[in-house]
Amino acid sequence: MIPVLITIDLETAMDHVLSEQSEIVVRVFNDFSELGIVTTSFVTSEFAERFSVQIQNTICSTNEYGLHGRDHSVRENYCRMTREEIESNIHASNEIVSEITQSEICCFRGPFMSTSSITQQVLIDKNIRADYSVCSQRFDFINSRGGNLSWLISPRTVYHPSIENPYRRGELPLWVIPLSCIGIPFISGIMYIFGLSFMKYFFRLLLAESLKNGKPIVYLFHTYEFSEPVNQANQVPADSRKSLIHSLYIRDRKKRYEMNLDLIKYMMSFDEVQLFKNSDYLKHIELIM
Ligand SMILES: [Zn+2]
DSSP states (O other), rough: OOOEEEEEEOOTTBBBBBHHHHHHHHHHHHHHHHHOOEEEEEEEEHHHHHHHHHHHHTTTTTTEEEEOSSSTTTTTTTTTTHHHHHHHHHHHHHHHHHHTSSSSOOOOOOOOOOHHHHHHHHHTHHHHHHEEOOOBTTTGGGSSOOGGGGGTSSSSSOOOOOOOOOTTTOOSSOOOOOOOBBBBOOOOOOHHHHHHHHHHHHHHEEEEHHHHOOOOEEEEGGGGSOOBBBBBBBSSSSSSSOOOOGSSOOOOOOHHHHHHHHHHHHHHTHHHHHHHHHHHHHHHHHOOO
């Protein structure tokens, strides 16, 4: 059996139409729970507060909420923040997200895939048991603000990190669950550039590897990708604009959503594949490792 984790990042994109972002969250979770698509959704406390009604309307057994930090601003980069900033951010955002989602949060992904040793120690103090911020063997690490040269040498499969280095194996009682990458990350943006057939091929490569080593396959998309961008670029603060790579993406938002549904259904069509949300996956690995 090959575990597949469909992960969704929920952050407000100030350069996309806000009203659409709120409608889309409801639509995604309604559609997904109807189709039996199991997900783990990393949400910023800013998004959870802004769209608290929508979030509360989407609470369902097929989705688990994780923490995506406070507001995803450029300053919220866990590779660079001080211990005081990290503690205050994680403490405050964890309380807000737990309350709004009416759940105990037990996983984290830093904005821009950022993390650090201090962050991981703070996560453990908060009873958060898994960090999804590492992108092992992602060569375009410069395209992510939280990107790190150590991604090239970090373990490909699930591991306990070392106390000094989040990208090395060690003894910390936390699981690092890396995003699937083979040079490029297994994320929706790649599909919007290279197409659905390419992503299916990418998935088959990951599946072949997992059949040998049991590694989970972790996929990522954002809900704001299905909302229209704000036209007047000068209305959007410079640090909220997305990177230039986004200009290569297929423009049709409806098509993007359909591509994600098609890709996920394709993954589910393999007999070996089982979708997991974070807490069930942790139970699974703790049984076998
Ligand atoms: Zn994010």
